[in-house]
Amino acid sequence: MTLTAPVSTENTPADTSEGAGNVLSVRNVTVGFGSKIILQDLDLDVRRGEVLGFVGGSGTGKSVLMRTILGLNRKRSGSISVFGHDLSTASVNERKAIERRWGVLFQQGALFSSLSVKQNIQVPMREHLKLSPQLMDELATLKLELVGLPQDAADKLPSELSGGMVKRASLARALALDPDLVFLDEPTSGLDPIGAAAFDSLIANLSSTLGLTVYMVTHDLDSLHSICDRIAVLGKKRVLAIGTLDDMMKNDDPWIEAYFRGQRALRRV
Numbered sequence: 652m653t654l655t656a657p658v659s660t661e662n663t664p665a666d667t668s669e670g671a672g673n674v675l676s677v678r679n680v681t682v683g684f685g686s687k688i689i690l691q692d693l694d695l696d697v698r699r700g701e702v703l704g705f706v707g708g709s710g711t712g713k714s715v716l717m718r719t720i721l722g723l724n725r726k727r728s729g730s731i732s733v734f735g736h737d738l739s740t741a742s743v744n745e746r747k748a749i750e751r752r753w754g755v756l757f758q759q760g761a762l763f764s765s766l767s768v769k770q771n772i773q774v775p776m777r778e779h780l781k782l783s784p785q786l787m788d789e790l791a792t793l794k795l796e797l798v799g800l801p802q803d804a805a806d807k808l809p810s811e812l813s814g815g816m817v818k819r820a821s822l823a824r825a826l827a828l829d830p831d832l833v834f835l836d837e838p839t840s841g842l843d844p845i846g847a848a849a850f851d852s853l854i855a856n857l858s859s860t861l862g863l864t865v866y867m868v869t870h871d872l873d874s875l876h877s878i879c880d881r882i883a884v885l886g887k888k889r890v891l892a893i894g895t896l897d898d899m900m901k902n903d904d905p906w907i908e909a910y911f912r913g914q915r916a917l918r919r920v
């Protein structure tokens with residue numbers, strides 16, 4: 652049984668970041684709203700196949716950065732390349748082809764409340780592919796299986812699901828087009844510790860079996876410890892530090908020290 656949707660490669664730009672090993676590169680990006688600058692000259696590289704955890708104090712701009720990469724916020728300057736293509740110079744068709752290679756799980760899931768789980772999973776398929784209803788149903792069934800949801804969840808509305816099931820359904824939608832890169836905005840927020848741990852292992856499994864690159868905004872120290880290959884810290888309008896958990900434990904920036912070695916962090920041990 653294949654898990655791969657029959658995606659046409661027509662118009663899909665080739666990955667030109669040969670040898671660089673980065674699926675995402677952000678250079679000198681500045682974003683602001685009115686007179687308020689949120690991000691200034693920010694640089695970031697996300698490596699192919701890694702799980703990158705993105706942390707930072709509340710309001711530092713983690714969601715703004717993710718939304719800017721996705722093209723939902725305007726940047727004032729700088730460049731963003733995904734799969735080796737500068738998004739600001741990509742044609743409409745190239746942009747669509749790039750978008751087809753990423754999936755997004757927004758905070759709170761952002762499922763369409765009037766659509767069933769199955770219909771939600773099929774939204775990206777309808778937008779990007781021309782498939783028969785039967786094939787879309789088969790693919791939705793596979794995605795439900797992939798994220799560990801029972802098949803009877805397919806016809807339920809989001810309001811009929813538990814918090815953990817909403818996260819899984821949102822992940823199934825993010826995986827609808829077999830992406831190479833997924834953006835997860837606080838995927839374990841609102842889950843109990845057992846549900847959060849189960850969701851973490853699901854992400855780790857998907858990342859290793861599907862070769863996914865994962866960009867994950869999180870406040871969850873357990874996720875950072877258990878599944879992230881590297882961690883990026885946002886502060887002072889830029890990426891303050893990026894590296895392994897060990898690197899973070901050695902970093903003497905006051906915020907990083909308090910976050911990784913403060914009282915809350917020590918309670919985990």
Ligand SMILES: Nc1ncnc2c1ncn2[C@@H]1O[C@H](COP(=O)(O)OP(=O)(O)OP(=O)(O)O)[C@@H](O)[C@H]1O
Nearest residue numbers: 684685689707708709710711712713714715716870
């Ligand atoms: N569309 C917008 N217009 C004006 N200001 C905005 C807009 N979007 C975000 N901001 C501001 O940008 C700043 C960063 O917000 P953002 O949501 O990215 O923070 P965050 O790091 O994700 O925080 P949290 O961890 O609490 O979710 C905040 O001061 C917020 O008010």
